[in-house]
Structures are given as C-alpha cells and as structure tokens.
Amino acid sequence: MTIAIRCVDIDDIIVKVHEFFIGFINVEDTSGLGLFKRLEDVLIELHLNIDDIRGQGYDNGSNMKEKHDQIGRIEAKGLWMYTLEDFEFLISLCIWYKLLDKVNHVSKLLQQEYMEIDDAITRLKELIIYFENVRECGFEDLMEEARTLARKVGIDPVFVQKRVSRRSKKFDEGVNDYAHGNQSLEDKFRITYFLRIIDQALTSLRDRFEQLERFEELFEFLFNGNSKVLVKSN
Incomplete structure (x- = not known):
C-alpha cells in the first residue's frame, strides 16, 4: 500500500499545501478493515492523531468482494457524479x-x-x-x-433551483x-x-x-x- 500525506499550512496569510510521500507499506489483509488497521499502525508510528486527518485510500478494488464496501462505493460514486454534473x-x-x-x-x-x-x-x-x-x-x-x-x-x-429551507424573518432583517x-x-x-x-x-x-x-x-x-x-x- 502506498501512503502519501498532504498537509495544509495555515500559519501565514497565504495558505500553502505540501505533500509528502511516506513510502510503501506491506499489507497482509487487503479488506477495508485490514487496510484501516495497517494505516492506523502507520499513523501511530508517525505520531499523527487520526482525529486530525482527512484522507483518501485506494486498494485496487479488492474490497468490492465485501457487500457493505460495494454499497458504500456505489453511493459515493453517485454523489460524486451528481456533484460533477451540476x-x-x-x-x-x-x-x-x-x-x-x-x-x-x-x-x-x-x-x-x-x-x-x-x-x-x-x-x-x-x-x-x-x-x-x-x-x-x-x-x-x-x-x-x-x-x-x-x-x-x-x-x-x-x-x-435547489430546495431552500424556509425560516421566519428576524426582527432585525430588512427588505434588502x-x-x-x-x-x-x-x-x-x-x-x-x-x-x-x-x-x-x-x-x-x-x-x-x-x-x-x-x-x-x-x-x-x-x-x-x-x-x-x-x-x-x-
């Protein structure tokens, strides 16, 4: 499994994005759970808190054999296609x-x-x-x-036209x-x-x-x- 990390630096007025190639990680279990556990171990070794991470992982489609993973992929693809077609x-x-x-x-x-x-x-x-x-x-x-x-x-x-939720007008809101x-x-x-x-x-x-x-x-x-x-x- 290939692991790369992209970091967003917001310490300055100008936001910078940096990407680092971590390396190739040996994987025994290629199921979704197996990949997650292996990734979790790597993050612990790198002293990175998983709660602070947003990531993407690709496993060459091996998880398609699992029913729930397949449903998740179909739903994600549908959302992705809906967004791109907008x-x-x-x-x-x-x-x-x-x-x-x-x-x-x-x-x-x-x-x-x-x-x-x-x-x-x-x-x-x-x-x-x-x-x-x-x-x-x-x-x-x-x-x-x-x-x-x-x-x-x-x-x-x-x-x-997208569906807009209706709400009551507040007292301090004007006609504009x-x-x-x-x-x-x-x-x-x-x-x-x-x-x-x-x-x-x-x-x-x-x-x-x-x-x-x-x-x-x-x-x-x-x-x-x-x-x-x-x-x-x-």
Whole structure:
C-alpha cells in the first residue's frame, strides 16, 4: 500500500499545501478493515492523531468482494457524479481556478528571497486591480467559459433551483435581505457567491497593501541611492 500525506499550512496569510510521500507499506489483509488497521499502525508510528486527518485510500478494488464496501462505493460514486454534473459546481471551479492561478503567481514572486518592498507593493497593487476588473466585468467571461466546458462534458449549462429551507424573518432583517428573491438563479449566484468571494479577497489584499505601505513609510529613512528595503515573506 502506498501512503502519501498532504498537509495544509495555515500559519501565514497565504495558505500553502505540501505533500509528502511516506513510502510503501506491506499489507497482509487487503479488506477495508485490514487496510484501516495497517494505516492506523502507520499513523501511530508517525505520531499523527487520526482525529486530525482527512484522507483518501485506494486498494485496487479488492474490497468490492465485501457487500457493505460495494454499497458504500456505489453511493459515493453517485454523489460524486451528481456533484460533477451540476453546472453551479462547474462554474465554481472555473472561478476558483482563475483567481487562485493569479494569486499563486503573485505569491511566488513575493516569496523570492530578494523581493524589495516597493516591488512587493507594486505586485499587490496589480493584483488588487486585477480582482477589481474581474469583479466589474469578469463574471460573464467566466460564465461563457463554464458553458463551453459544460457542453464539452455533456452538462446542461443552466442553474438548477435547489430546495431552500424556509425560516421566519428576524426582527432585525430588512427588505434588502430578501431582495434577491425575485432575481434569476444566475444573478443570485453572482451576488451570493461570486461577488462575496471577490469582495473578501479584495479586503484581505487591501489590508496587506496598506500594511506594506506603512512599512515603506516607516523605513524610508533607510533608503539611499544604492539600497532597498527587502520584504521577507514567510
């Protein structure tokens, strides 16, 4: 059995994902229970708490001989296929890919060993402008991209009305809280999902931008004709 562990580092503002190959583990019992017990032993050896772990395991289909495992696999496959065939899920993937690809590019630049603070400010400013442009005029392009992809994989490129649980209106909720009730499903998605993601990202980026500007102002006296203040990104 092959074991690999993916770790999410959230110690910094920028979330990082690391993956480690642990090795090949000898297995005698290839049933679901046998694999779990073997994996449990490995985690104990690595001093990892199983309660903190989310993982995926593949056993080359040997567990299909067990009735309950087979039912579980069928149900999981059905849920997986249902999710992938949902256009809302597809457009969500397009949005995240576009945004994270840009953020990842800038993040790598900021982590360069000799990144200067004024250059870092410029990069962040460019990223903020990029997000602002996407917010203003990028949704339709993303929708068209998702529609094209949906047609290629055989998914109906429309939003489907999902069942919404009803609740009583609270005394401190205004008319605007329910204003989206008459909007189309596409508009609802744009407002409650797309714009919310963009606005949260812009808030974080602007905070970081203002912080770097304050640092530059504080350490401006260190500048001379041949030196720059370096920014260290951990």
